[in-house]
Amino acid sequence: MKNSSFYINTTLAIAIAILFYLHFSSKKTTALVTNSNSAVASGNFKIGYFEMDSIENHYEYFKEVRNALRGKEQDNGRQLAEMKNTFVAKYQELQKTAQSLSQAELNGKQQELSQMEKTFQNKEQMMNQELQNESFKRLQEVKKKIEDFLKDYNKDKGFSYIMTNSPDLIYLKDTVYNITGDLIIGLNSQYKKK
Numbered sequence: 001m002k003n004s005s006f007y008i009n010t011t012l013a014i015a016i017a018i019l020f021y022l023h024f025s026s027k028k029t030t031a032l033v034t035n036s037n038s039a040v041a042s043g044n045f046k047i048g049y050f051e052m053d054s055i056e057n058h059y060e061y062f063k064e065v066r067n068a069l070r071g072k073e074q075d076n077g078r079q080l081a082e083m084k085n086t087f088v089a090k091y092q093e094l095q096k097t098a099q100s101l102s103q104a105e106l107n108g109k110q111q112e113l114s115q116m117e118k119t120f121q122n123k124e125q126m127m128n129q130e131l132q133n134e135s136f137k138r139l140q141e142v143k144k145k146i147e148d149f150l151k152d153y154n155k156d157k158g159f160s161y162i163m164t165n166s167p168d169l170i171y172l173k174d175t176v177y178n179i180t181g182d183l184i185i186g187l188n189s190q191y192k193k194k
Helices: 002-025 029-034 052-058 060-100 103-153 180-193
Strands: 047-051 161-165
Touching (some): 047 180, 052 180
């Protein structure tokens, strides 16, 4: 799940970098700040945030997704361990019987072991890729649920931006704008309805 936090934090870091670039490089910045219709000029500019680790620990759907992915990872590990144990057993058997085998038989057994090793490596790579793809897909589903909830949540809250808190991105925060509790309650409420 560290990957999900990494993807979310990376996306937010890029978004913040783009916003800063646009803010400081645009000649229209002064026009925007002085415009009486802008949120900043009217004093309505608010940024809300939520603690992603709290979402990961308390949002039931996220926990379900995380547990399903962990289960798949453990199943993959068991399958690979069985394959590896079979390989090790055949290798040890070959070591014990190598002296009594003809050169042709020895070459055949070595070829069989080599093929087993390639099969193991291919299976491991395929399983890792499938798990990575499924993780990405499932975490995108979680992200979409959070985004959809926040769109509805923000209709009467009036935040200009809602971000996730990351120690690497935010150096100062006012807890008045921490919406983590609202987000957890709302997301879990929606999840239980389905």
